Amino acid sequence: MSPFSIRLVVNALRAFSGAPGLSFxxxxxxxxxxxxxxADCLCVLADMLAGHAPAWGGQVMVDGIDVTGLPPDRRPCALVGWRDPLFAHMTVQANLAFALRARGEESHAVAARVRAVLALLGLDGLEHARPATLSPEQALRVMIGRVLVFEPPVLVLDDPFTLLPPAGRVAMRRLVSRLVRARGLCVVLLTREREDALLLGDAIAYMDGMEIVQLGTALDLFDRPACDRVATGFGHANSLTARVASVDDDVALAHLPGGLPVEAMAAPGVEADQLATLCIRPDRIAVMFPSRPGMAGGADPDGPPVLEATLMDMRQMGDHVLLRFRLANGEELLARRPPTPALQRVAAGQVAMLAWQPGQAIAFPFRGEMG
Structure with missing residues (x-):
């Protein structure tokens, strides 16, 4: 089999009657x-993939074989997660060997496979350690090793880094990346952390509840979000409700409550005289602090609309500065800017001019009701 051939296919998998079908x-x-x-939605998907919970409908195929009806011990989708802890009374070595011995594998074959997995996962020297003495990172390595001894074609990781400290999370991301490439594994990583997805995902599926609302590359989800749920949930975009005045060449001119003008690219379904949800990422907002009062009204008439705002808070985040602004109508926007010396001279209460090019924002059809 080619190392990049399709290994796992999930078709319209549903957790309950009426649930959206999950396909990837x-x-x-x-x-x-x-x-x-x-986390509960990730658990449900993990259990359906691994066979621990029945699906209401749909299909799971591995290497072209329908495995939807197979029980967990016969399904080629191995699940690793904190809901299935190590056997506390057994050593690391015994934990790795337990299931192999339960299946009747010969002792010499079990020993050889356990030694190989210990070396692969950096667990040499911990063979006789008990789970209570392990760090969370080491425990997770043993959990992964417990299923790798079977050489499964598909590895499902259920929010595996959630209990790890930052250094452990970094180390385990590296380990998973190495296993994927070196072993040719097909890994499905279920996570609540966007950073995990960005650092490990060749493809990313963003779920809202039990629905996959977009599947694509990181660039797709950031720059071409399918809807406002992706733009705000994955891209951390600001969300503003506006009424569309016109749509011309796919650019929507709209007005926020209070009449403040804004522009954005119009997603399909956005029409004049309708409400829209305008999404703009914090890093796409240009910020200028006028040197004297009254300059905010002197914006270029041929440029994008400019919003006058008041700086409410500013936080140093290391590689960027996060600025929170309040518009004249009371709505708030977050902007993300590089930590320049000029920003060191501003303080809460100062007036700023905010602007963005239309191509940096997206207007989506409004889904809710105005409060």
Whole structure:
């Protein structure tokens, strides 16, 4: 089999009657990350993939074989997560060997496979350690090793880094990336952390509840979000409700409450005299602090609309500065700028001019009701 051939195919998998069908595929030697803010939804998907919970409908195929009806011990989708802890009374070595011995594998074959996995996962010297003495990172390595001894074609990781400290999270991301490439594994990583998806995902599926609202590359989700849920949930974009005045050449001119003008690219379905949700990422907002009062009204008439705003708060975030502004109508926007010396001279209460090019924002059809 080619190392990049499609290995896992999921077709219209549903958790319950009326639930949206989940469909995606992943190749050998790649990692598909599934991002969802809700741990319970990730657990349900993990259990359906691994066979621990029945699906209401749909299909799971591995290497062209329908495995939807197979029980967990016969399904080629191995699940790793903190809901299935190590056996506390067994050593690391015994934990790795337990299932192999339960299946009747010969002792010499079990020993050889355990030694290989210990070396692969950097667990040499911990063979006789008990789980209670392990760090969270080491425990996770053993959990992964417990299923790698079977050489599964698909590895499902259920929010695996959630209990790790920052250094452990970094180390385990590196380990998973190495396993994917070196072993040709097909990994499905379920996570609540966007950073996990960006660092590990060859493709990213963004879920809202039990629905996959977009599947694509990181660039797709950032620059071409399918809807406002992706733009705000994954891209952390500002969200503003506006009424569309006109749509010309795919550019929507709209007005925020209070009449403040804004422009954005119009997503399909955006029409004049209708409400829209305008999404603009914090890093796409240009910020200028006028040197004297009254300059905010002197914007270029041929340029994009300019919003006058008051700086409410400013936070140093290391590689960027996060600025929180309040518009004249009371709405707030977050802007993200490089930590320049000029920003060191501004303070809360100062007036700023905010602007963005139309291509940096997207207007989506409004889904809710104005409060």
């Amino acid at each position: 595929s992943a190749a050998a030697g790649t990692c598909l990350t599934v991002v969802n803010d809700r």
